[in-house]
Amino acid sequence: MANWFDVALQAIINGLLTGALYALIGMGMALIFGVMRIVNFAHGAFLMMGMYATYVVFQATGISPYYQFPVAGLLLFVVGYATYMGLLRPIRGQVDFMVILLTMGLALILVDGAQLVFGADYHQINIPLLSRNIRLGSQISINAPWLVSFAIAAVLACVLYWVVTHTMFGRAARAIAQNPYAAPLTGINVNRIQAAAFGIGSAAAGIAGALLLPVFYLFPDVGNQFKLKSFVMVVLGGMGSIQGAAIAGLVLGVVESLTSLYWGNEWALAVDFVLFILVLSLKPSGIFGSQRA
Amino acid sequence: MKRSLILFLVGVSVLVLTSCKGSKGGGGNTFKIGVVTSLTGSNAAFGQAHKNGYTIALEEINAKGGLLGKQIELDYYDDQSRPDQAVQGVSKLVDQDRVPIVLGAYSSESTRAIVPVVTQKQVPLVIPTAVADNVMESGSPWVFRICAGSGSFAAATLDFLKNNGDPRTLAIVYENTNFGQANNKSMTEASKAAGLNLVDSEAYQASSPDYKSLLQRVKGKTPEVIYFASYLLDASTLMRQAEQLSLNPKYYTSAGTGFAAAEFPTPDKGAGKYAEYTFSVSQWLPSAKWKGSAEFDQKFFKLTGSHPAYHAMEAYAVLLVAAAAIDNSKADQPTTIRDAIKQVSLPETPFGPVKFDARGQNQHPVLITQVQSGQYKVVWPPDAAESKPIIPTPEWSKRQ
């Protein structure tokens, strides 16, 4: 029988594995929020689109999601870019909540559209990796696919961080985030950069969907819970900080896992929100201070 | 300003009145039957299953000449998986479209919500899938339910356990929705009455990716029996993760649904080998011996490409039974239809024998099945059993 330490350690490890996926989703949302101050209510729908795209490709070609996830990423980059250019740019001058409203309408269209196209029924895929478990010691077991998705998410997170800190695009994005009115004066094409940022953020959600497909299942409203969690991560991470959101994702995963262990699974989501409220009231600039994207 | 005022009022009135237009029912050359189900929203997948089941029954009945000389037409209302919309739906179907009978809804909460409405409007309601006990508690003479309730599930499971090893400790793992909570309530009460020790009761948020911590908690209490109330995908996730955690109770039992779905023992769409040895209550399987079952399975597969779960069968059965009642008695008014349904006594339908008791509940037999070699085998009660139950459940590490 496992002792309390092993049990807790297992829960923490599970939490980190799940948290990596959360982190990817949250980083995408943080990028969008940081550069454009847009709370994208269609973020979950984008994750869902990435998942369906991966499913379709898998059914047609049999290629594992862990190899074909760039497809989902590319698709969602295009979708995100087009969404920004076509729908969000025209209303940029409007009050915050009209923008939120538009993303809500978009989410409705995408989710109901998915239901019309794919049906409301659940879909699932089965890959051989799913039954492989890696054992550490006698009491800890890690399900292989989660480890793979953790690795991929970690690599992508680093790539994203590098892009934001070391490329011209990243510098331009941060400039816009700091001062949207001065940025164009330095020759930055604000619209294109913002659209690209929106595209990259959406691509992150799409890729997360691809990585989620083997270990979870697919239905039109699958993105809803992840959308809410990404709001939490953006706040915990602070002011659109990508690295903050990534760490917040890991924290969220661990907190949920430990809550499930010590209190009950049904409270995990509530604890997410309580944590959210606590951080907002005690340190609104996020756990990780006032770092910028 | 006057002009804009008039324009506004006219525009608004037009909008308001056109929104409430439904199709004119009653006369005409079709026999309309009202259906409330969840075509969108969180229960959409099951609402679609309902719709497919209804469609197959509709085609069968119309091919045989319809009802009372007319072809039947199903008048659907989408309750969007919300009880308030279900209530609105019944109002529309009855007041506007003048249907003499309503079938539905899908979920227990929507169904529970429409019970007082059909009672007040005096229109018979035949319920296909809502299992919560509170759905039938009012005892309304207008309400009939074809499926067994969660109380029957608990009773059947406990009966089986008592006669097959008589374990003493039980844990319930249930999803945090009406379905799960209703089954938890029934099993908690029933197990207490039976003298079992309920060592753990775990609710979970459905559609979570990770249940390992939850299962760890259950493992810590070492129950002999675990009783699940889960839908298919959570059922698959739970069993997979139970193996990863080496959770080894003597019995995995369940309130059906996920653990009784046709896909559950399959590797591609279910839990595959992890489903082996699990017990479940069963209301119906494609392999059931009732006349018409296999044909329904084939038709459903042809229509949708997958095998029907019992939700679709219950919808199919409900329409067949209602049509049979109407046909036999030539009833076409709500009151006469209600009486016809009360009288129904069909020993052989694809869903087994159908006869509603004084409270409108069909005494549907609840069987216990076990997954053996990837197939569901009925193991209880003995007169229906096709195989002996394999007890205790082999430990994960000892399975090949």
Next chain:
Amino acid sequence: MKNPQIIIAAIFLVAALFVPLFVPTDYTLQVLFRVFLFAALGLAWNLVGGYAGQLSLGHAAYFGVGAYGLALFSRLGISPWASVLLGVVMAVISAAMIGKVSFRLRGPYFALCTIAFAEVLRLVAKNLPNVTGGDVGVQVPALFMQSATRSFYWAGVLLTAFAFGLTAWIERSRFGYYLMAIREDQDTALSVGVNASRCKLWALLISAAITGLGGALYASMFLFIVPDQVLAMEISTEIAIVAMLGGAGTLLGPLLGSVVLETAAETFKNIFKEAHLLIYGVLIVLVVLFMPEGIVGTLTSKLGLFKKAPPVPFAAPLPVTAEEEAQRAAVSE
């Protein structure tokens, strides 16, 4: 000159009272009840979201507390109408607690915070079935015995009239001007002595009271509630959408918004069947793209309809320096 919006609304509401005499079917009255209920809820939301400019996406919290107040207090033996009153009181108390925490935040942070509170309430209601009935549901007493649907309809119209009247009065009062000042530029308002937190809180308390009352009415109409029905985020967004698309910060906006959107939703359902949500989403996107000030706002500015004294422009506030912006973006004071 008298505000044409008030006149139109008054005529409309009085005419609405006579509708049940011509349209007796339950279905139509239920749809219309929904229209008026959401008009009232939209008007209530408008106080906080439109006039004070704080986007609340968690109003379902007050709706649900009102509904559950009625259900749970009456289970203790208290009479239905007294339970309604207690439910409203509980909604106001919740608003006080939620507001105290949330109003320190601004813009999207405030919105997300309200979402979080409403979700926590929903999950608590769901996870404590022994207290609230959980997802299995809880019975709600009928407030009206005779000809129930008609009575609920009238109650809906009266609630809307009350909310409308209250909003009209606030709009012309000093309190209303304080709210609008806060909406336009909270820091400037503070600098001229407006007690921003108190004003926002009062707006929320009034808003919550009306919303809670609406929740109790709604619950009683269906005689049975579950958390996902009255505490769901869908309710919060529906209320906000009705007010925003109709025209936040205008008097007629939520009323018109509810009439248009609720009837559109029902019509779409009847016509488009499973695709109705998609069409509804398209409607929302189109309105945001082409009528960014909401229906009433756009009609007022583009077509000169409903014109009264120059409407307060509803634009985003001007920025300050980057550091201040960063600091103020998260915290209010």
